[in-house]
Amino acid sequence: MDPATTSTGLRDGAFGNARALSCRECGHEVELGPHYACPECFGPLEVAYDFPTVTREEIAAGPRNIWRYKALLPVPGDIEESPNTEPGFTRLLRADNLAAELGLTKLWVKDDSTNPTNSFKDRVVACALSAARELHAKVFACPSTGNLANAVAAAGARAGIKTVVFIPSNLEKPKQVNxxxxxxxxxxxxxxxxxxxxxxxxxAGEEDGWAFVNVNVRPFYAEGSKTLGYEIAEQLGWRLPDQIVIPVASGSQLTKVDKAFQELIKLGLVEDRPYKVFGAQATGCSPVSVAYKTGTDAIRPVKPDTIAKSLAIGNPADGIYVLDICRRTGGAVEDITDDEVREGILLLARTEGVFTETAGGTTVGVLKKLIETGQLDPDLETVVINTGMGLKTLDAVADQVGPAATIAPSYDAFRATGLA
Amino acid sequence: MDPATTSTGLRDGAFGNARALSCRECGHEVELGPHYACPECFGPLEVAYDFPTVTREEIAAGPRNIWRYKALLPVPGDIEESPNTEPGFTRLLRADNLAAELGLTKLWVKDDSTNPTNSFKDRVVACALSAARELHAKVFACPSTGNLANAVAAAGARAGIKTVVFIPSNLEKPKQVNxxxxxxxxxxxxxxxxxxxxxxxxxAGEEDGWAFVNVNVRPFYAEGSKTLGYEIAEQLGWRLPDQIVIPVASGSQLTKVDKAFQELIKLGLVEDRPYKVFGAQATGCSPVSVAYKTGTDAIRPVKPDTIAKSLAIGNPADGIYVLDICRRTGGAVEDITDDEVREGILLLARTEGVFTETAGGTTVGVLKKLIETGQLDPDLETVVINTGMGLKTLDAVADQVGPAATIAPSYDAFRATGLA
Known part of the structure; x- marks a missing residue:
């Protein structure tokens, strides 16, 4: 989008309490608009705010979706009135069975598989859609192979905005259909x-009026992940967990959950106490985990080779910030093999009745490994994030499970199975 | 389950405010337990209650799932403390795009595809699980080909109860995996x-301690569908819609939504005003629609032949009650072809960003037909129920949609598509 056409004609409060876009590297600020790189140092821009006083009661009186936190997001005060998929406020499940299996005292699963298009992407896309609308974009778009494509296509349809989704032509047919x-x-x-x-x-550079959610409106888009952090804190009764395990693709989600926790502390909405953040990767795409383990800040890009496709970003833009957060909070970054990813999927399904995709299998499997290697304290309260739904990556476990028995339709045949 | 072992050992309040099981035909009452047919006349049993005063405030203070209505369900007061999938309180979406397309003034989609296992079955199974637990069942079980199997398997896993799911051996592999x-x-x-x-x-008849959700604990199970009705009323600001369109398989869901509306009226939670109930079937399995149209009470069983598999019950147990409700309220029962089912799926996806399974395609398609045939008043506020998620019946539309263009990875190739 041409900044000249978009920064004019903005209505008052188009981005709520957001003040500017601020460079994460040098702190330089630019006006709110379709910008994503710092004009001074080319560092990534993120949204900065002037927050008013926000109370728990105001939030609790809001809708049962991410807009209950609208005062903390770069969206207008009347955001609920514009058609959107109304994502968020997903289940925070007490996971006693999984905890017992892993030897943990207290564990929660934040289950984002029940979002409108069954992944956390509905959160970020809803914020990108608001930015696109306020910037008078003509087209809503993204490049994606999976969850993001689903979320953008659905949100664009509901908003009634022209929506274009770019996919690799060799993408499996079911994923295209979705x-x-x-x-x-x-x-x-x-x-x-x-x-x-x-x-x-x-x-995005050539065409006027195109809002690519993860390119030119990325700073607004990324803020949507903060709502995961807000919800966890609110659903725990307005307090932070001791430990949280988050999958790492670009690293954006992990950094935004940390940002959310920090904001809640600063706003006085939760008590200021230490929490540890852990990052989860698949070994076949583990540049951040490798950097963490080798004690370096330099993240060496990799060519991904893992079944956890939604985490397969070989050169993660926010990897360096993930390292910083995990080290600062006393957490860690860990990775597991594809077989362990599959085990993680089945472990979560069989203990808690939650069928996750490979990204969630990665997170659960890493949780297990963190405990086994003594990196995560089993006696501290822990939250693990499930970012997506198992039906989207059915092939990952299709060969691992099946009928225990195939029988004739008779009671005797049933008795012979030994299941009675 | 042997009544002798189960009706003893029940704890106080095991079934909340439920008083007895009452025969729908002759009114005979039997004690609460694993019974489903009237000992006097073999009519179906349903749960009867002695409701206390229930206020909107009490409900609003409850959890964000079906247990906010626990006072109106056959479950104990501490139901939230027992592990369950925490279903319900799904989105009620204002559907202005679809309304405009169909010429309706005001339309809402109640979207149950965002339940834990992506269908409304999580509601009924959660109530069946509570009954199984209170009756000290050893095994939680069901026969099913799809949504019910998913819901039972997930709920049983989370509850930590032995769970056995029976499926036809020729069921497609992806559905088995799920x-x-x-x-x-x-x-x-x-x-x-x-x-x-x-x-x-x-x-169920031979083995002791088996709770088959849709057989011997069916009266408890079926009550779960009432929560759809409660939620719609609460989400509309504690009032009933003018018209509601509901898919008909066994017919249980439609009768329970009507029961919910009647209970809310009696409890003074909503204003007593007329509403019309409409039933939706696929032509390939439309025994209730055929009976409605021929003006008879006799439902002639059919051999189902439709892509709407989750509605394919050829001899619907509650069909006669569906006829009664639709006639009494001034609604109707209608059916559409499989092609119209597919159109319904795409219509909902493209207008509202909701990807439904064939059952939802049926309901949306029937809504369209009801308007076109003048059976549904386009100027009255209408709710349509989406009972499940499109990924479960992907094949239904796989041949209908695909890329608009396949291009080389260049800006020029993109320009040539005309999408700019």
Missing amino acids: SAVYTPNLVAVDGNYDDVNKLASEI | SAVYTPNLVAVDGNYDDVNKLASEI
């Missing part, structure tokens, strides 16, 4: 995800 | 769904 149902404008690109991503950046 | 992830006790039966169902009834 976006194509929502939008006629699915564009298959002959190339890998990097090629699709590069094309998206080029279009 | 239950097998939760339980090692998946039993494939060589036969069709009727054979599986018959076997389940036989086991």
Whole structure:
């Protein structure tokens, strides 16, 4: 989008209590708009706020979705009135069975698989949609292979904005269908995800009025992940957990959950006490975990090779901030093999009745490994985030499970199974 | 379950404010227990209550799931403390785009696809699980081909009760996986769904301590559907809609939503004003719609032949009550072809960003037909129920949608698509 056309015509309060976009590296501030890189140092921009007083009661009186935290997001005060998918306020499940299995005292699963399109992406996309709307974008778009494509296609349909989703042309048919149902404008690109991503950046630069959720409105988009942190704190009765385990793809979600906790402390909404943040990766794409273990700040990009496709970002933009947060809070970053990812999926399903995708299998499997290696204290209260739903990555476990018995339709045949 | 072992040892308040099981045909009452047929006339039993005063404030202070209505369900007062999937309180979406498309003034979609296992079955199964627990059942079980199997397997896993799910052995692999992830006790039966169902009834009769959710604890199970009605009323600001369109399989859901509305009126929680109930079927399994149209009370069983598998019950147990409610309230029962079911799925996805399964496609398609045929008043406020999620019946639309273009990864190739 051309800043000249978009920074004019903004209505008052278009971005709520957001004040500016601030560079994460040098602190330089630029006005709120479709910008994502610092004009001074090319560092990433993020949203800075002037928060008013916000009370627990005001939040509790809000809707049962992420807009209850609208005062803390870069969205207008009337955000609920614009059609959106109304994501968030998902279950925080007390997970006693899984805790017992792992030897933990107190464990919770934050289950984002029950969002409108079954992943946490509905949160970030809802914030990107608001920015696109306020910036008068003509087109809502993204490059993606999975969860993001679903979320953008669905949110765009509901908002009635032209929506274009770019995917690699070799994407499996079921994944194509899960976006194509929502939008006629699915564009298959002959190339890998990097090629699709590069094309998206080029279009964002050339075309006027295109809002690519994870490119030119990325600072607004990323803020949506804060709501995971807000909800966990509110659902725990307005307090922070001792430990939290979060999957790491770009690293954005982990940094935003930490940002949310810090904001809640500063606003006096929760007690200021220490918490530890842990990052989870699959070994086949573990650049942040490798850097953590080798004690360096330099993240060496990798070519992903793992079944955890939604975590397969070989050059994670926020990896360095993940390292910083995990080290500062006394947490860690860990990674597990694809077999352990599969085990994690089945472990969560069989103990808590939650069917997660490979990203959640990674997080649960890493939780297990963190306990086994003594990196996570089993006696401290712990939250693990499940970011998506198992039906989206069914193939990962399709060969691992099946009928215990196949029988004739008779009571005698049933008795013979030994299940009575 | 042997009544002799189960009706003893019940704790006080095991079934909350429920008083007895009452025969829907002759009114005969039997004590609360694992019974489903009237000993006098073999009519279906349903739960009868002695309700105390229940206020909106008490409900609003409850958890954000179906247990906020625990005073109106056959469950104990401490139900939240027993592990369950915490279903319900799903989105009620204002559907202005779909309304505009159909020529309606005001339309809402009650979206149960965001339940824990992505269908309304989580509601009924949660109530069945409570009954199984209170009756000291040793095994939690069901015969099913789809949504019910998923819901039972997940709820049983989380509750830590032995769970056995019976499926036809020719069920597609993905559907098997979606239950097998939760339980090692998946039993494939060589036969069709009727054979599986018959076997389940036989086991329920022979084995001690088995709770089959839709057989011997069915009266408790069925009550869970009432929560759809409670939520719609509460989410509308404690009032009833003018018209509601509900899919009809066994017919239980429709009758329970009506029961919920009647209870809310009697309890003074909503104003007593007329509402119309409409039933939706697929033409390939439309015994209730056929009876409605021919003006008879006699429902002639059919052999189902439709893509709407979750509605394919050829001899619906509650069909006669559906006819009664739709006629009494001034509603109707209608049916549509499989092609119209597919159109309904895509219509809802493209207008509101909600990807429904074939049952929801049926309901939306029937809504359209009801308007076109003048049976539903487009100027009255209408609610349509989406009972499940599109990923579960992906094949239904897989051939209908796809990329608009497949291009080389270049800006020029993109420009040539005309999408800019």
